[in-house]
Ligand SMILES: C[C@@]1(CC(=O)O)C2=NC(=C\c3[nH]c(c(CCC(=O)O)c3CC(=O)O)Cc3[nH]c(c(CC(=O)O)c3CCC(=O)O)/C=C3\N/C(=C\2)[C@@H](CCC(=O)O)[C@]3(C)CC(=O)O)/[C@H]1CCC(=O)O
């Protein structure tokens with residue numbers, strides 16, 4: 001089965017990132033926009049990972065992963081170069097509600113990271129289900145170029161209208177017309 005695309009409120013979720021190298025840094029760069037409840041356990045921490053950890057006041061344990069470390073976390077991202085650890089942590093998490101992402105092997109993933117464009121309230125996420133992360137990156141770049149900068153202001157306006165106008169068929173029709181007009185003017 002394929003992955004269900006879901007937008008999740010992560011603010012109160014506790015996230016553990018195992019590993020402090022290049023890929024852990026890429027994952028951390030994204031995660032810090034969605035929750036500050038992030039702990040990193042890594043034998044070695046790169047300069048880039050270390051500055052992210054410091055700048056965002058994340059918790060760091062500089063040591064190797066120990067069995068049991070995943071307890072108390074909601075989400076665990078395994079981003080190490082120790083291949084066996086990905087399988088071991090995934091197995092350890094079974095029977096719990098902890099969701100695991102392994103950057104090394106989709107067999108050990110409950111969820112995978114999408115590539116995404118985020119402009120204010122608009123988020124467009126892309127995934128190939130692991131078939132080609134490079135493709136996900138390039139289609140993200142393509143969309144980044146075609147999304148107008150005005151989209152944030154337009155969505156703000158729509159949000160305000162939604163909170164002031166009474167719900168119903170008339171409102172639905174009006175909103176559809178406004179969005180259609182926005183598309184006519186801003187997309188080719
Ligand atoms: C989208 C993105 C988001 C992010 O990382 O946040 C992301 N990978 C990105 C880039 C990227 N990753 C890789 C390359 C090299 C080219 C290539 O292999 O295609 C490039 C391109 C580059 O860096 O230029 C190598 C790679 N990736 C994975 C493996 C292991 C494996 O395949 O088993 C290997 C082999 C490692 C090796 O060979 O040693 C696995 C995963 N990578 C995923 C996400 C998940 C599936 C996403 C999907 O397809 O839907 C998944 C399954 C798990 C996960 O990471 O959650 C981010 C783009 C961000 C952006 O720029 O927008």
Ligand SMILES: NC(=O)c1ccc[n+]([C@@H]2O[C@H](COP(=O)([O-])OP(=O)(O)OC[C@H]3O[C@@H](n4cnc5c(N)ncnc54)[C@H](O)[C@@H]3O)[C@@H](O)[C@H]2O)c1
Nearest residue numbers: 019020021022023024042043044064065080081082103104
């Ligand atoms: N998902 C992706 O997008 C993607 C892209 C490229 C590579 N990868 C894969 O990601 C993995 C990591 O790559 P990298 O470039 O970040 O490697 P790296 O060498 O830069 O970093 C590895 C990190 O894991 C830590 N580590 C290793 N064993 C540990 C343990 N037992 N406990 C705690 N920390 C431990 C190291 O100290 C280091 O911080 C590779 O296996 C690679 O195949 C994934």
